[in-house]
Amino acid sequence: MIAFLIGYTAAFCTTVALAPQVYRAWTTRSTTDVSLGWISLLALGTLLWFIHGLMVADGPLIAANGLTCALACAILAMKLRFG
Numbered sequence: 001m002i003a004f005l006i007g008y009t010a011a012f013c014t015t016v017a018l019a020p021q022v023y024r025a026w027t028t029r030s031t032t033d034v035s036l037g038w039i040s041l042l043a044l045g046t047l048l049w050f051i052h053g054l055m056v057a058d059g060p061l062i063a064a065n066g067l068t069c070a071l072a073c074a075i076l077a078m079k080l081r082f083g
Contacts, residue, residue, distance in 0.1 A: 007060030014064055018071040022078075031079040039079055043072040 025031045046069035053061025 004060070007058075008063070011060045011064030011067075015067040015071065018068060018075065022071050022074050025075055025078045025082070029078075029082050031075065031082050034075060034079050036079055039072060039076045043069060043076050046072055 021034070025034065046065045049061055050065035050069050053059075053065055
């Protein structure tokens, strides 16, 4: 039970950590301070962790990395669009 709670708490923290960046990029239409390499690797890494979570049926991995990948992809898309 403790491992389950730790996993979901970690999932919550890592996912919510990107939300302010998504909000700022969307409202300012500026991503000049976001590294293209960083956000690309983060999106790819979380996508791979999401796939791994599906393969091993690990709820916290699926939840955290599915949502984090979506947020990272949103930032990546804005980086490519807004520069």
